Amino acid sequence: MPVEPTTAPPTRPDESTGPAPADAPGRPPVATLPDPRERAGHDAGPPAGEQVAAADQATRAAGAVTTLSAGPRERVFAAADALAAEGGQVTVATVRDRAGCSNALATEHLRTWRAERAAATADAARTPPVPAALTQVVERGVGVLWREAVVRAHDTHEEDLARARVDVEAARTDTLLLAADLDDVREQLATARAEAGLADARADDLAARLAGETTARRTADGAAVRSAATADELRAILAARDGEVDDLRRRLAVADEARAAAERDHVRADEQVGAERRAADDLRSRLDDARAEVARARQDAAVAEGDAQSARVDAARLDGEVQALRDALREAREQAVEAERDRAVQAAARAQAEGEAAGLRAVLSAREHRDA
Numbered sequence: 001m002p003v004e005p006t007t008a009p010p011t012r013p014d015e016s017t018g019p020a021p022a023d024a025p026g027r028p029p030v031a032t033l034p035d036p037r038e039r040a041g042h043d044a045g046p047p048a049g050e051q052v053a054a055a056d057q058a059t060r061a062a063g064a065v066t067t068l069s070a071g072p073r074e075r076v077f078a079a080a081d082a083l084a085a086e087g088g089q090v091t092v093a094t095v096r097d098r099a100g101c102s103n104a105l106a107t108e109h110l111r112t113w114r115a116e117r118a119a120a121t122a123d124a125a126r127t128p129p130v131p132a133a134l135t136q137v138v139e140r141g142v143g144v145l146w147r148e149a150v151v152r153a154h155d156t157h158e159e160d161l162a163r164a165r166v167d168v169e170a171a172r173t174d175t176l177l178l179a180a181d182l183d184d185v186r187e188q189l190a191t192a193r194a195e196a197g198l199a200d201a202r203a204d205d206l207a208a209r210l211a212g213e214t215t216a217r218r219t220a221d222g223a224a225v226r227s228a229a230t231a232d233e234l235r236a237i238l239a240a241r242d243g244e245v246d247d248l249r250r251r252l253a254v255a256d257e258a259r260a261a262a263e264r265d266h267v268r269a270d271e272q273v274g275a276e277r278r279a280a281d282d283l284r285s286r287l288d289d290a291r292a293e294v295a296r297a298r299q300d301a302a303v304a305e306g307d308a309q310s311a312r313v314d315a316a317r318l319d320g321e322v323q324a325l326r327d328a329l330r331e332a333r334e335q336a337v338e339a340e341r342d343r344a345v346q347a348a349a350r351a352q353a354e355g356e357a358a359g360l361r362a363v364l365s366a367r368e369h370r371d372a
Helices: 038-039 048-065 072-085 094-101 103-126 132-226 231-299 301-369
Strands: none
Touching: 038 048, 072 094, 094 103, 132 231, 132 301, 231 301
């Protein structure tokens, strides 16, 4: 949950505000103005550089409440600020252990932290002390402005987070719908494979019938040898049957080619499903990235507007990708419908061939009975 800024109650004319609240983690430190009463009671106070350094330590120590979901830079800065505020040694090893990051990241970001700290101290050392009267007036005005800015920033941040949550939820819903569509495609492919298996069985049965017809032809050849009177007629019948068998063989070859084409269509459909699965995985990865951006937006109220805009852009991009995936799924379904039409045509051709073969067998059986 993001840390909500708190506002101080209004001060009476005879009072002055205390130190300004610490900024959110990851923002530049804001030096607090000294209390005029402390200035009046302690003329020999610490130098301005030490005051800014102490304020910088307090500000970064307040930012140490960030969890491990923050970036490595923020965690290293928070750990270094906390160690400095505690009076401990700020080294690569101590910062690495407290921030929970690698030695290389701790070294890199600790070098940046030291440079920024030295620059802040140097700038503060060059700044002359603020007059007590001006400090009191500025503190009162800044306190009012600060409270109004915090309230407005908090309201804007909550609205942006709500919009970002709606965008992410919509993207998640689109992903679930896409996954359901992919399951439907898998079921359709399984049905197509089952139908292809039935077509193979029918083709094998047709081949067996052709073998039976060949055997019948050989029997007819023997009958022709035994019956010289009907030899010419039997030869004509056998020639016709040979033509019919050849025609059936050609039809069987056409059916085999159609079956091979259907198998190639199945392979292409499987490849397309794999591509859609990879696209869905990529979409999930992008959703995880969007969630990470929302988490970063919760950690930094000052940059909420920029993060929310980025989340909306990502959501729009994801919508486009989801639409592209839906188009690809529609094309896959159309290809499956075309393959189904091809299988229907093949089934009709096989049925016609079987009917013709049955008619031929009936004619041959009638002639055999008549010859007998």
